[in-house]
Amino acid sequence: MDLLEEYRRANFFFESGDPLGASRLLEPIVEAEPQNTAVRQLLARAYFNSAQLNGAETQLRVLIEHDPSDHYAHHVLGRTLERAGRFREALPHLRLAAAMKQQPDYQDALRRVETWLGKNAEA
Template identity: 70%
Template sequence: MDLLEEYRRATMFFEAGDPGGAARLLEPIVAAEPDNASVRQLLARAYFQSAQLVRAEEQLRALLELDPTDHYAHHVLGRTLERQGRAEEALRYLRIAAAMHPDNDDYRTARHRVEARTGGRAR
């Protein structure tokens, strides 16, 4: 299997609005290249977009193990936890992402939304 070609196909599926199809193509690539952050991030996004939230969480936590300074992984992990109804746990990651990039409106909006929901309490 040509991993680069499969990654390109997965990207096309994702961009065409088929995150489930993209995930199916990306899973064997991540298995073959577990330290490839770009592939793992796209897989996490595909899982998130297709509401496979537990799988998205697993991939995002793996990304943060590879690179704890990945602000986007912190943000999407926070959003993933929020969608799972785990707002207090989500707040921690959303605050980290917003602190790393205070000018990012998406990060700030997500943090404020979850702070309002939790009264500012984070786990």
């Protein structure tokens, strides 16, 4: 199997709106090259976009373990946990991402989770 060509195909699937197809192509590549962070990140995004939240969480935690300063992995992990309804677990990752990089979408996600937690703390 030509891993580079499979990665390119997976990226095409992902960009074409088929994250499930992309994830199927990426899984064996991550297995063959577990240290390749670009492939693992794309797999995490494909899992997230196809609502395979457990798979996304697993891949993102590996990325963060490898590089705790990866703001994007923290952000997407926070979004994954938010999407799973695990707001308290999402909050630290979203805060870290927002502190590490000033991005509007990072700030938006952080505010959304803080607001949700604030409203539910009052109930």
